[in-house]
Structure formats: C-alpha cells, structure tokens
C-alpha cells in the first residue's frame with residue numbers, strides 16, 4: 489500500500505490517498521476523506537491503462553461532494569427515505585430533507601464528506617480499511633454506529649468492498665458505493681454504448697418524479713427495463729415509458745435474481761450485473777449479497793469539472809449501487825435494512841474487471 493498526501497481540505501486535517509496495485513496492472517486509489525474511491529486503473533485490450541471512474545481533482549471538491557457523490561461511501565442509508573423519517577421501535581426519527589420532502593443518501597452531512605480513520609493493515613493483505621464512529625443521533629439516526637469499510641484489490645482483478653457495522657441501538661444500516669464507471673475511461677464521453685446485462689426479472693417502479701417506490705416489484709418483460717439479454721444502456725434510455733420520464737433516464741432499483749449465482753462460488757454472492765465496453769475491451773462484473781442494485785445513468789451530470797480538467801457531461805458515467813431497495817426502512821413489502829442493537833452486520837460487493845490487457849500472474853506489485 490502506498491500513502492501519499494492529497495492535500496488539506498478546508499477546515500479539515502491532512503487528507504491522504506492510498507493506492508493498491510495488483511500483479512496484473514490494476515491500481516485503485518482511495519482517500520480517508522469520505523472513504524471515497526478516487527481512481528481505478530484497468531489496462532485496456534491493448535494493455536494501455538485507463539482510469540475507469542469519474543472523480544475530482546482536489547480534496548476541496550470532495551469536501552463539497554453532496555451532489556454527484558463521485559466515488560462515495562454513502563451512509564448510513566443509501567438512496568431515499570420518504571418524508572425524511574424512519575420509525576424504529578415505535579419512535580419516529582427525522583433526517584434532514586434534501587430532495588423535496590425526502591432524504592437522499594442520508595442528507596447534507598453524508599459519510600462521504602467525513603474524515604475517516606485508517607486501520608493498521610497486515611503486510612500480506614492488499615487492502616485498506618477505513619473506520620468511522622457515527623454517534624447516536626448522527627444525521628437523525630439512533631445508535632452509536634461503528635462502521636468499517638475495507639477496499640481490497642485482488643490478483644483476480646477484483647475490488648472487494650466489505651462494510652462492517654455495529655450499533656448499540658436498533659438503526660438503519662444500508663451503505664453503498666456510489667462510483668460512476670466509464671469503462672472507456674473517465675474522460676471518454678458518454679456510457680450510452682456500454683452493453684449492460686442485469687440479472688433482474690423485476691424492478692421497483694417509482695410513484696412519480698420524487699422516486700419513492702410504489703412497493704411493487706414490476707416485471708421487466710417487454711419494457712425498456714429488460715436488461716437480461718444485455719443491451720446498450722443508450723438503446724431505450726429515452727423511450728416513451730413513464731418510469732423513465734419520471735426519472736429522466738435510468739435511475740431505478742433492480743431486484744437481483746436470487747438464483748443468479750456468481751462465478752465466484754467462494755463467498756455466496758449473487759451476480760448482479762455485467763457491463764461491456766467494446767471500444768476499450770474492458771468488462772466489469774458486479775457481485776453482491778444485497779437484494780437490489782440502483783442503476784443510475786448519470787442523467788443529472790452537467791459539465792461537472794473533474795480529474796485532469798475534464799468536464800463530465802450528461803451520462804458520462806453509470807452507477808451500479810448495491811443496496812436494499814429505496815425507502816426499504818419504511819416499506820414493509822421490502823427486505824429491511826434495519827439492524828438490531830449489538831448485532832454486527834457484514835456486507836460485501838465485488839467489482840471484477842476483465843480485459844485482454846490485464847497481465848495474468850505478472851511481475852508482482
């Protein structure tokens with residue numbers, strides 16, 4: 489692991505970057521500001537390195553990262569809570585509304601703009617663990633929550649993100665990673681030609697443009713939401729389909745098929761998605777133990793200034809945010825993201841990369 493100084497964000501202590509490399513030419517970089525993933529290098533089919541995640545140039549920009557959520561570790565709760573409230577053990581707790589009357593990604597003081605501690609890592613482990621103590625009442629949620637996020641880079645070309653949470657009172661625990669991927673490179677324009685396969689027979693339709701689900705699971709068959717056979721993200725994104733009009737393009741939670749077993753049989757994860765960029769020859773697989781995945785096609789990006797002076801326009805990156813379904817804490821029909829007091833919860837998501845240019849069993853790190 490290599491630690492470098494990123495800079496000092498306003499009002500914050502020194503911010504660091506942590507880089508991991510594997511044997512095949514992959515590199516990933518994370519920061520202790522927000523436990524954000526800032527950089528993912530994957531060699532393309534010709535062996536040229538491409539940075540496949542969108543990001544910012546400076547810690548100052550990450551300190552203000554409450555809109556795009558580039559690379560973010562989102563918590564305590566990813567996605568929306570209707571009425572910015574949740575009822576736990578008969579008591580109503582209020583969050584800050586930051587999207588109309590609702591709460592998105594836990595509000596204006598998200599975990600992605602906090603300073604995290606870095607845990608000592610064993611020499612032989614190619615990983616970094618960030619620790620955050622989130623006090624009782626933080627963002628409106630009850631319980632002192634201790635959260636650890638570990639990013640590991642394996643020689644199987646996987647980024648394994650593991651979240652461990654334990655709280656001293658019942659609370660919501662639904663973290664996710666909000667990276668925007670562009671498998672042609674973060675500076676290569678839109679992701680509309682990427683071919684996406686989603687292992688999802690259904691999705692959770694939203695009531696209206698506020699994007700709170702109705703509570704139903706709707707069949708994707710015969711709709712623009714059907715990605716089971718693989719299709720370009722751009723093919724139907726502007727179709728005359730009410731769900732897509734509500735959200736201005738794909739911004740929906742898909743229900744991962746529970747029989748969708750990952751090739752990676754060691755951990756019992758489900759395969760949620762496969763994305764292929766034929767121009768770069770880079771493929772990404774997404775495996776998780778969570779029931780849902782939010783496909784967000786970067787519809788709201790507007791010339792966002794990013795790394796290396798690049799301006800990220802509409803649909804220049806896509807997110808596959810593994811999580812419980814939106815508003816699940818308030819929706820009895822959905823699996824619950826509520827954890828009990830003093831019962832640790834561990835959850836894992838894997839982003840695995842494939843490319844002809846990835847050396848197999850190379851020279852070492």
Ligand code: BGC
Nearest residue numbers: 555556557739782784788809
């Ligand atoms: C949401 C989008 C939102 C984006 C950035 C996604 O998880 O579903 O509606 O624009 O995050 O905030």
